[in-house]
Amino acid sequence: MSQSTTSLVQELQTLRDFIRWAITSFNRHNLYYGHGTDNAWDEALHLVLGSLHLPWDTDQRLLDARLTQLEREKLLELIRRRCEEHTPLPYLLGESWFAGLPFKVDPRVLIPRSPISELIENNFSPWISEAAPPRRILDLCTGSGCIGIACAYAFPTAQVTLTDISEDALEVAEDNIARHHLQDRVFATASDLFSALQGERYDLIVSNPPYVDATDLSLMPDEYRQEPELALAAGEDGLDLVRVILAEARQYLSDQGVLVVEVGNSEEHLQALFPQVPFLWVDFESQARGVFVLTAEQLDEFQADFAAAVNDSSS
Numbered sequence: 338m339s340q341s342t343t344s345l346v347q348e349l350q351t352l353r354d355f356i357r358w359a360i361t362s363f364n365r366h367n368l369y370y371g372h373g374t375d376n377a378w379d380e381a382l383h384l385v386l387g388s389l390h391l392p393w394d395t396d397q398r399l400l401d402a403r404l405t406q407l408e409r410e411k412l413l414e415l416i417r418r419r420c421e422e423h424t425p426l427p428y429l430l431g432e433s434w435f436a437g438l439p440f441k442v443d444p445r446v447l448i449p450r451s452p453i454s455e456l457i458e459n460n461f462s463p464w465i466s467e468a469a470p471p472r473r474i475l476d477l478c479t480g481s482g483c484i485g486i487a488c489a490y491a492f493p494t495a496q497v498t499l500t501d502i503s504e505d506a507l508e509v510a511e512d513n514i515a516r517h518h519l520q521d522r523v524f525a526t527a528s529d530l531f532s533a534l535q536g537e538r539y540d541l542i543v544s545n546p547p548y549v550d551a552t553d554l555s556l557m558p559d560e561y562r563q564e565p566e567l568a569l570a571a572g573e574d575g576l577d578l579v580r581v582i583l584a585e586a587r588q589y590l591s592d593q594g595v596l597v598v599e600v601g602n603s604e605e606h607l608q609a610l611f612p613q614v615p616f617l618w619v620d621f622e623s624q625a626r627g628v629f630v631l632t633a634e635q636l637d638e639f640q641a642d643f644a645a646a647v648n649d650s651s652s
Contacts, residue, residue, distance in 0.1 A: 346409045353400040355385045355412050359419075366420040369558035372427050372448045373434070380419075380426060387430045388415055423559035436487035441512050445505040447568040449483040451545045451599055452625035457487045461541065464595045464630055471495050471540035475589065477530065477582065478502075478546040480568055482510030482523070488543065489523050498539070500528040503567055530578065531585050540591045544582060545599040548627075550575035553602055575603030576610065580650055583643040587636040594633045601627040610646060614639050 349358055359381035374380045386393055389408060404412070418424045425448055427433035433442045435449035436457050442448055465471060470492045476485030479499035489497045497519075499510050510525045517523075526533055549557070549569045561569070571577045579600055586596050600607055604618070604627045616629040636643070 345413055346406060349409060349413075350403050351401050352385060352389075352395075352404065355404070355409075355416075356381050356400070359384055359412075359416050362416050362420050366423075368420065368423065369560045371558070372425045372450065372560065374426070384415060384419065384426055384429065385412060387426075387432070388412060423563070425560045425563060428563065433481075433483075435483040436490075438483070438487055438490065438517070440481050440483045440486070441509060441516060442481055443509065444563060445503070445565065446481040446509045447545075447564050449481060451484065452619075452621045452623055452628055453484055453543060453545060453597065453599055454487065455621050455623060455625075456597065456619065456628070457484070457491050460491050461595065461597070464597075464632075465541065469593070471594075473537075473539045473541075473591075474498070475500065475534070475537075475539040475542045477542060477544035478568075478578070479510050479525070480506050480545070482513045482525065484543055484545060485510075486513055486517055486519060486523060488541070489517075489519050495522070495541075497523045498534075498537070499523065499525045500530075500533070501525075502527070502529045503565070506565075506568070530581055531589055534589055537589055538591050538594075539589055540594045541597070542586055542590055542594065543597045546578040546582065547571040548575045548579060548600045548603045550603055550606065571603070574606040574610075575600065576606055577650070579603070579607065580610075580643070580647050583631075583636070584640075584647045587633060587640060590633045590636065592633055596631045596633075596636065597628065598631075599628045603627070604629075611639070611642060613642065 349355055360377045363377040370380055383393055386395055415429050427442045427448045428444055433440055433449050436454040472495055474488050474495050474497045476499045479485055479501045482499045485497045485499040501507050507525045507527055514520055514523045547569050548571050551573045554570050619628045
């Protein structure tokens with residue numbers, strides 16, 4: 338431990354001291370906030386309280402509680418890593434929240450932040466009827482498993498399949514299935530998109546696939562560069578996987594099924610590629626964009642266009 342760190346361990350004593358010190362440290366460094374917070378104050382609050390297993394809305398009377406030396410040393414190390422290494426906060430804490438639920442996360446998986454959480458919390462209304470909830474759900478490119486697991490909570494009678502090409506990601510997803518005690522209804526399977534799902538049919542397919550185009554990938558802040566590139570990069574226009582999903586999803590979707598896909602900033606590329614397709618772009622209360630909905634009927638109608646796009650991209 339350096340002399341300056343040793344001094345800080347002695348000088349900083351309370352929760353309030355560390356929150357203030359973290360804010361000062363964050364403001365001195367060129368940090369990017371995009372993994373659950375959007376400012377230094379909230380980031381500091383979540384880091385200090387989260388690392389001590391205290392809720393973010395802890396009673397303010399606790400802020401002047403003195404910390405043990407081990408706690409002070411741990412907090413200083415986390416603040417150092419956040420500032421010097423630009424490690425995202427959820428990786429430091431080993432946890433992220435999605436749709437009101439906690440999930441284990443580490444550098445093997447993307448940090449949950451999809452606006453699809455809002456759709457899940459609204460049970461995908463109006464595209465899914467309350468009178469006919471999905472019996473089988475597929476979370477394609479699952480990562481941590483957060484989307485599929487949240488869907489299992491939203492639809493308590495549904496069976497949910499989580500798929501990913503990354504064995505590392507599937508290990509995290511399995512841990513999250515066990516954390517939420519859903520082993521009887523949620524199953525993780527290694528699959529390159531639909532390759533391991535022959536003969537299966539789902540009433541709801543939800544996907545947050547890699548969709549970052551080459552330009553956006555080159556401009557990403559350091560925090561995002563610590564996430565697995567496999568979960569982000571998707572070719573020059575960000576649509577390498579989305580083309581295949583559109584071309585193949587209908588084979589795995591029930592006749593009354595719905596496909597929901599997030600494409601983020603690649604929305605403009607998708608609209609330019611398929612100007613004839615009436616993608617329904619979801620309006621979110623959070624003002625997020627880049628998530629579309631298509632029905633099985635629409636996938637049937639434009640199947641030839643989707644197949645042609647895959648062929649064109651591979652030629």
